[in-house]
Amino acid sequence: MMSDHRKRRAPKQYERLTHPLVRGTDGVLRRASWDEALDRAAAGFRQARRDHGPDAFAMLSCSRATNEMNYVAQKFTRVVMGTNNVDSCNRTCHAPSVAGLSAAFGSGGGTSSYEEVEHTNLIVMWGSNARFAHPIFFQHVLKGVHNGARMHVVDPRRTSTAQWAESWLGLNVGTDIPLAHAIGREIIHAGLVNQTFVDRATTGFEEYAALVEPWTLSAAEQVTGVPAEAIRDLAHAYATAERAQLCWTLGITEHHNGTDNVRALINLSMLTGHVGRYGSGVQPLRGQNNVQGGGDMGAIPNKLPGFQDILDDASRHKFERTWNAVIQPRYGKTLTEMFESMESGELRAVYCVGENPAQSEADSEQAVRRLRSLGHLVVQDIFLTRTAELADVVLPATAAWAETDGTTTNSERRVQRVRAALVPPGEAREDIDIICALARRLGHDWTFTDAETVWDELRSLSPDHFGMTYDRLEEHQGLQWPCPDTDRLPSSFLHGRLWETDPVRRGPAAPFGLVAHDPPVDLTDEAYPLRLTTGRRLDSYNTGVQSSGYASPLRRGEYIELCPEDAVAYGVTTGEEVRVSSRRGSVTAPVWIDPGLRPGLAFMTMHFPDEVDTNALTIEANCPIAGTAEFKASAVRIEKLVPAWT
Secondary structure (H helix, E strand, O other): OOEEOOOOOOOOOOOEOOOOOOEOOOOOOOOOOHEEEEEHHHHHHHHHHHHHOOHHHEEEEOOOOOOHHHHHHHHHHHHHHHOOOOOOOOOOOOHHHHHHHHHHOOOOOOOOOOHHHHHOOEEEEEEHHHHHHHHHHHHHHHHHHOOOEEEEEEEOOOOOHHHEEEEEEEEOOOOHHHHHHHHHHHHHHHHOOOHHHHEEEEEOOHHHHHOOOOOHHHHHHHOOOOOOOHHHHHHHHHHOOHHHHEEEEHHOOOOOOOHHHHHHHHHHHHHHHHOOOOOOOEEEEEOOOHHHHHHHOEOOOOOEOOEEEEEHHHHHHHHHHHOOOOOOOOOOOOOOHHHHHHHHHHOOOOEOOOOOOOHHHOOHHHHHHHHOOOEEEEEEEEEEEEHHHHOEEEEEEEEOOOOEEEEEEOOOEEEEOOOOOOOOOOOOOHHHHHHHHHHHHHHOOOOOOOOOOOHHHHHHHHHHHHOOOOOHHHHHOOEEOOOOOOOOOOOOOOHHHOOOOOOOOOOOOOOOOOOOOOOOOOOOOOOOOEEEEEEOOOOOOOOOOOOOOOOOOOOOOOEEEHHHHHHHOOOOOOOEEEEEEEEOOOOEEEEEEOOOOOOOOEEEOOOOOOOOOOOOOEEEOOEEEEEEEOOEEEEEEEEOOOOOOO
């Protein structure tokens, strides 16, 4: 049933957790000692495993915590609880990037370094408002532009990033594949294919050429809304550039066919040879400090640390010998599948570290209901989030960026040291210490003495990280993986093997992805005529837990953004309240008029769910390969609210 949040809630300021909490017999969270909280947490996990089997447990790991924490979290899941049900918010944003890059090139990281963007000739920002969502990376983009690089932006909105571009291709939401196919077809028909690279390093070109053949410039214009001439110009610019960078983010991945979108973009890099050499590459831009690292450390249901497949016997047995444990030879549940299993009752206990799925999941009302259905929920965090408010046990942790030692990995695969600079408040403990304390209560005598001890165990098991000792990370101020040797520095870019002329190939060829256009699931119609897309703003962060309630000179609070034409059509102006409704829920929000939007398109964020719960509107239509929901394409309507005194 569709919910109705007609009354806007006041902004909430979150306070740090300073002591453990447990839910009392009266149903209220109360203060507890660490021993009581850990005993309660461990007892619930033990009971779920005993009564329903190991797969009744799941771990949600944290993409803001250190690599070492993520390594210990996935080890706890696989060794202590005996399941591969571990995942993180990587599923919410860039799981399609990992899946698409792995399918094409064998590993799930971006192929380039930030530095290369400064020295490339052409930058394509596709589905990414990097100026707001990735401001540090965007400084490298601006250096590239100032050094002479031409930038083209593909995005349904004319964003602040597009203001720096030579051209903006404003496509209809969910038509990325037709646009990419039309670009590919034009490159082929114009004779601009890098045939040497295609023949040397790829497979499936003939099938790809046949697939894109129907997508003429005019056919693509009708579907995407992008003028044929603009498509042609981008195709020629990308294909003829000496060096080119193709960057994307959630505008590509947060769709029900996100992995296919990623494959369609990778196809263009393969068609032109813009991968595997300095200055040319493909780059998924990560939105949190350690989204890349969480996956690298195995905090995903299908890969062990270092992206070693669980179904590969040799890899699995290597970990089993080191861990002295049996690892299930099957994939665990993704975040999406975990929530479905809560609905069915198959999943009974969840250990949630640093994530807030009650507010970050699509169709948030349904997510909260499913979390409430669990028999045992333990949340480990630095704030009492909406998810923590639902928990049976709450464990206060330290902040990874200021109170913890370890490492993190950024979008260019660079592993860097982080160090504790502040004393944590109250009784808060480091994540690794908490997880190890729970492991001991469940019969595993883990004795990691510090973050470096954890890292050294990881290095011994992951060839990509073997050469990254703490001393070398300090000496070089970070290193990029793969770094298999302790006596050589790694390359800044991936897949240079694709350009090798040695007749004996040292790796498999990259297959073209044969993907077809699949429109958004939530169709617009007379009842829901507007297309709502979501994203980020510069002044706020994720679900607002760490950025809400604080003074800022920037515009704050949630709005529904409309173009001037739609504002006139609905008779609203900036600041007026409207009810925004989808087929799943309804919220109230003020209007903000944005001339960067086109008619029929609206924009909101998830930064202020305590005030306006945008994810009450979004649809839980998931990519079948990656499990990422279609946050970017919901159908909505708006109604102007009439004041009660009129």
